[in-house]
Amino acid sequence: xxxxLIAAAAGLIGGSMNAIAGGGSxxxxxxxxxxxxxxxxxxxxxxxxxxxSALASAYAYRKHFSGFERVSMRAMALxxxxxxxxxxxxxxxxxxxxxxxxxxFLLLIGALAFTFGRRAGEALRARVHIGPRALLACxxxxxxxxxxxGGAVGIMMLATWSLLTNANxxxxxxxxxxxxxxxxxxxxxxxxxxxxxxxxxMLAMLAAAIVGGYGAAHLxxxxxxxxARMAVVTLIWIITVAFxxxxxx
Numbered sequence: 001x002x003x004x005l006i007a008a009a010a011g012l013i014g015g016s017m018n019a020i021a022g023g024g025s026x027x028x029x030x031x032x033x034x035x036x037x038x039x040x041x042x043x044x045x046x047x048x049x050x051x052x053s054a055l056a057s058a059y060a061y062r063k064h065f066s067g068f069e070r071v072s073m074r075a076m077a078l079x080x081x082x083x084x085x086x087x088x089x090x091x092x093x094x095x096x097x098x099x100x101x102x103x104x105f106l107l108l109i110g111a112l113a114f115t116f117g118r119r120a121g122e123a124l125r126a127r128v129h130i131g132p133r134a135l136l137a138c139x140x141x142x143x144x145x146x147x148x149x150g151g152a153v154g155i156m157m158l159a160t161w162s163l164l165t166n167a168n169x170x171x172x173x174x175x176x177x178x179x180x181x182x183x184x185x186x187x188x189x190x191x192x193x194x195x196x197x198x199x200x201x202m203l204a205m206l207a208a209a210i211v212g213g214y215g216a217a218h219l220x221x222x223x224x225x226x227x228a229r230m231a232v233v234t235l236i237w238i239i240t241v242a243f244x245x246x247x248x249x
Contacts, residue, residue, distance in 0.1 A: 011205035015212030083143020084183030110151025
């Protein structure tokens with residue numbers, strides 16, 4: 001019962017984080033590990049638990065989807081799904097011990113992307129412009145990352161699109177929600193078929209994430225976005241450092 005309470009509490013926090021600034025998987029995955037779920041299964045279970053909130057966000061932005069400079073949203077969704085499937089299959093073939101070893105580094109990559117990704121994309125774009133033909137290839141690689149781990153993949157998409165396209169932020173936010181949902185739903189389906197899910201933990205986390213996401217969506221309109229993001233960044237780095245400490249202490 002204590003393990004399920006940990007999963008539910010993490011779902012509540014993770015769903016709230018996703019609604020406000022993103023990064024919910026940085027709480028849900030470590031919480032499942034703390035609750036005794038093996039890291040690889042925790043990654044898969046966390047992904048499945050957060051899919052409904054991702055789909056709800058995508059639906060909320062449904063009127064704002066648009067393509068990118070000669071690249072249609074249908075093509076972007078297709079490569080996201082294919083990449084997400086590839087990442088999920090890669091996770092299914094990863095030994096548990098190997099995933100335990102690389103998890104701190106995956107968290108570090110996600111933490112760096114969440115903290116600096118958008119500014120890095122803007123800085124690169126001021127100096128370099130890469131043609132739109134690279135967009136689908138980059139999106140496929142983002143899909144693979146999203147299907148395999150997914151921490152801060154939304155921020156990575158925004159940073160990549162800032163470099164490769166001229167899309168405005170509002171259009172990118174809508175597209176990010178749709179494509180994030182596409183890759184996560186694809187990966188979640190394969191994780192379920194592959195038997196990686198700890199169902200009691202997943203259901204407790206899923207229900208709490210829906211409650212947290214719904215409540216935070218209303219709260220977000222009254223929060224200072226910069227302060228909310230700073231709080232999320234701080235929590236992400238605390239969790240990342242804790243995993244490195246546990247792995248190498």
